[in-house]
Amino acid sequence: MDEFESEDQQIEAIKKWWKENGASLILGLGIGVAALLGWREYLSYQTGHSAEASDLYQAVQAQVTNNRLDDAHIKKADLIRSDYSDTPYAALVSMAQAKFEYEQGDVESALMRLRWASENSTEADVQHVAKLRLARILISQSNYDEAEAILTSTYPAGFASGYEELKGDLYAARGETALARVAYDEAISAAGGNASRWLILKRQDLGSSDLDIR
Numbered sequence: 001m002d003e004f005e006s007e008d009q010q011i012e013a014i015k016k017w018w019k020e021n022g023a024s025l026i027l028g029l030g031i032g033v034a035a036l037l038g039w040r041e042y043l044s045y046q047t048g049h050s051a052e053a054s055d056l057y058q059a060v061q062a063q064v065t066n067n068r069l070d071d072a073h074i075k076k077a078d079l080i081r082s083d084y085s086d087t088p089y090a091a092l093v094s095m096a097q098a099k100f101e102y103e104q105g106d107v108e109s110a111l112m113r114l115r116w117a118s119e120n121s122t123e124a125d126v127q128h129v130a131k132l133r134l135a136r137i138l139i140s141q142s143n144y145d146e147a148e149a150i151l152t153s154t155y156p157a158g159f160a161s162g163y164e165e166l167k168g169d170l171y172a173a174r175g176e177t178a179l180a181r182v183a184y185d186e187a188i189s190a191a192g193g194n195a196s197r198w199l200i201l202k203r204q205d206l207g208s209s210d211l212d213i214r
Contacts, residue, residue, distance in 0.1 A: 053084035057093050064100045081116070091121035095130055102137065111137060118150075128159045135166050139173055160190035165199055172206070181206050 056076045063073045077093045084090055098113035114137070117130035131150050138147035151167050164187035171180035184203035188195040 049084065050087050050089075053080055053087040053089040056080050056084070057089040057096075060093050061096050064096045067100070067103075069097070069100050081120075085120065086122060088121070088123045088126055091117040091123070091126045091130060094120075095126075095133065098133065107137065107141060111141075124156070125158075128155055128162075131155075132159070132162050132166060136169075139166065139170050142173070144170060144174055157190075161187045161195070161199075163187075164190060165202075168202065172202070177206055 057080060060069070060073050060077050060080075063069045074097075077097055080087075080093045081090045094113040094117040098110040098117070101107075101113065102110035111134065114130050114134035118127055118134055121127035121130060131153075135147045135150045138144075138150070147166070147170050151163055151170060155163050164183050168180045168183035168187060171177070171183055181203070184199065184206065187199055188203060191199070
């Protein structure tokens with residue numbers, strides 16, 4: 001403020017600036033404080049929200065592990081999907097239910113749960129695990145068209161071996177041996193030396209190829 005001739009002029013200028021801008025400054029500060037407090041409340045809510053979903057999921061998972069799932073815990077699973085669908089536990093509880101229902105022979109319910117998880121999961125990795133489980137059951141039920149639609153969709157490199165192996169299973173089941181060989185070869189290659197013995201045996205059963213399988 002060197003252009004002012006005296007401290008009085010500087011003070012008057014400050015007063016004038018404050019009169020013109022003070023309200024906006026206070027409003028801005030208020031908004032900033034409110035936003036900070038709101039963010040903290042949001043984080044606190046999210047932490048509690050996720051913890052509640054986790055507790056419900058653990059209760060359902062314990063029932064599945066013990067090979068039983070009563071009505072009370074089915075309601076808890078439904079609650080997770082309805083009120084906690086924004087957490088990973090909604091898809092996870094659906095997959096747990098699918099496992100239980102499939103083992104109980106209720107294939108259609110298991111497929112329904114896996115479809116829900118594959119379409120609604122908030123986590124990409126969980127979504128692809130659900131898709132692979134869904135495709136595996138669909139192949140076993142000779143529902144080849146839906147399985148193929150799942151397996152020919154895009155997927156991350158980390159899931160390439162799983163997707164390609166199931167493509168091999170699908171093509172083998174349909175009698176498309178040449179395509180099955182290619183898919184199994186892709187699965188083995190994507191596994192990077194960690195291919196399961198079962199995958200290798202399935203590939204060997206289809207005859208020779210250029211890929212060195214040991």
